[in-house]
Amino acid sequence: MEDNNTIISVNDVSMRFNLAREKVDSLKEYIIRAVKGKLQYDEFWALNNVSFDVNKGDSVGLIGLNGSGKSTMLKVIAGVLKPTRGSVRVNGSVAPLIELGAGFDIDLTGRENVFLNGALLGRSRKMMQEVFDEIVEFSELREFMDVPVKNYSSGMLSRLAFSIATSGDADILIVDEVLSVGDFRFQEKCQERIHRMMDKGTTVLFVSHSIEQVEEICNKAVWLEGGKVRMKGDSKEICGIYKQSR
Ligand SMILES: Nc1ncnc2c1ncn2[C@@H]1O[C@H](COP(=O)(O)OP(=O)(O)OP(=O)(O)O)[C@@H](O)[C@H]1O
Ligand SMILES: [Mg+2]
Numbered sequence: 001m002e003d004n005n006t007i008i009s010v011n012d013v014s015m016r017f018n019l020a021r022e023k024v025d026s027l028k029e030y031i032i033r034a035v036k037g038k039l040q041y042d043e044f045w046a047l048n049n050v051s052f053d054v055n056k057g058d059s060v061g062l063i064g065l066n067g068s069g070k071s072t073m074l075k076v077i078a079g080v081l082k083p084t085r086g087s088v089r090v091n092g093s094v095a096p097l098i099e100l101g102a103g104f105d106i107d108l109t110g111r112e113n114v115f116l117n118g119a120l121l122g123r124s125r126k127m128m129q130e131v132f133d134e135i136v137e138f139s140e141l142r143e144f145m146d147v148p149v150k151n152y153s154s155g156m157l158s159r160l161a162f163s164i165a166t167s168g169d170a171d172i173l174i175v176d177e178v179l180s181v182g183d184f185r186f187q188e189k190c191q192e193r194i195h196r197m198m199d200k201g202t203t204v205l206f207v208s209h210s211i212e213q214v215e216e217i218c219n220k221a222v223w224l225e226g227g228k229v230r231m232k233g234d235s236k237e238i239c240g241i242y243k244q245s246r
Contacts, residue, residue, distance in 0.1 A: 006091070007172065007203050008054035008077060013086035015047040015072050015227075046072045048227040049086070054220075056171075059194075059204040061214035061235055063242055064224035070207045073224065074098055074176050077205065092171025092203070095121060097178045100158055106150035110141060110160055113149055117164045131167040138193070139163040140186075154181045166193055173197060176207045191217065215239045 018041035024030045047069045054060050062070040075081040077088055078096040103117045114135055118128035136142050139159040149157060158178045166173065173194070179187050194217060198204060206217055214221060214235065221238035223230045231238050 005055045006053050007056045007058075008091070008205075009089040010050055010052050010054075010073075010077070011087050011089075013047055013050045013073070013076060013083045013088060014045060015069075015076060015081065016084040017044045017046055018042070019044050046227050047076070047083070050224070050227070050229055051086075052222050052229065052232050054203060054205070056203055057198070057201050058220050059198055059206060059218045061218035061221040061239070062205065062207045062224060063211065063214055063221055063239065064230070068224040069227040070224055071098065071176055072227075074174050074205060074207065078174055090172065093122070093168075094172045094174060095165040095168060095170035096174040097161055097165045098174060098176045100154060100161065100178060100181065104149055104157065104161070107148055109148055110145040110152070113160065114164055117161070121165070121168065121170075123168060127168070135160075135163045135167045138167075138189075155183060155186070158182050159186060162190055166190075166197065169200075170202070172203045172205065174205045177209070179208060179213070180210070211239050211243055 020041060024033060050069070050073060062073060064070055072081065074096070075098060076083050077090065078094055078098060079090075080096070080098065103120045104113050105116055108116060114132060115125060115128050118125070136145060139162075141156060141160060144152065144156065149160070152160070158181045162178060162182070175194070179190050182190060191213070194204060194206075204217065206214060208214055218235040220233065221235040222232040223238050223242055231241065
């Protein structure tokens with residue numbers, strides 16, 4: 001049963017992707033086949049009747065092998081993808097850190113991207129101006145702020161993205177793998193910041209292939225396998241069983 005402590009409710013969510021069955025080499029060929037109705041697709045269900053609830057203040061790790069549906073699930077929760085079936089209810093604002101570079105324009109400078117990203121998160125220019133220095137300081141990229149982000153390394157990009165996403169006071173923070181590209185010291189700094197946000201009551205959805213990181217950060221875990229929930233519950237317990245299954 002759902003109560004008013006529930007901040008995210010995932011109800012029987014399924015997500016279908018269409019995979020092109022034949023290789024179509026050119027746009028022209030694609031259009032010809034599309035017009036003739038000859039494009040054939042294989043259906044692929046990346047998520048299959050997934051249900052779970054997240055309580056306010058919980059920190060939930062999504063675990064599972066490559067391709068098990070973790071990122072797809074996070075995108076559905078963030079509203080980036082609409083589920084084919086089922087529904088998701090989210091009772092709060094979301095700061096999503098899902099794909100590296102999403103929300104960035106690579107031709108713009110770091111500084112411009114801070115404001116672009118802020119706008120995409122629904123924050124005003126004034127709000128972003130107030131937190132700008134703090135974002136730059138946390139990212140440790142001050143001397144790169146006027147460089148186009150296409151010249152950033154993946155680690156630098158993830159630092160900036162993390163600093164922006166965690167600068168506001170979103171109710172829900174979604175972190176998909178982005179920590180893994182940061183160096184060891186920056187990862188620790190991010191973990192500390194996530195903990196501080198959790199102390200203030202932020203709900204966290206976290207994906208990492210480091211099970212140790214999941215155990216360290218999360219109190220709950222959902223284990224996805226082939227798009228289905230294999231197990232869910234206490235993080236230590238689920239991670240323990242997951243590790244033994246490898
Ligand atoms: N836009 C898409 N079109 C077609 N298939 C997709 C699309 N996005 C994801 N998939 C497929 O859905 C499945 C789940 O992908 P997803 O990215 O959610 O996995 P994941 O658990 O995040 O994996 P990883 O650990 O590698 O990040 C994969 O088989 C993937 O190929
Ligand atoms: Mg993924």
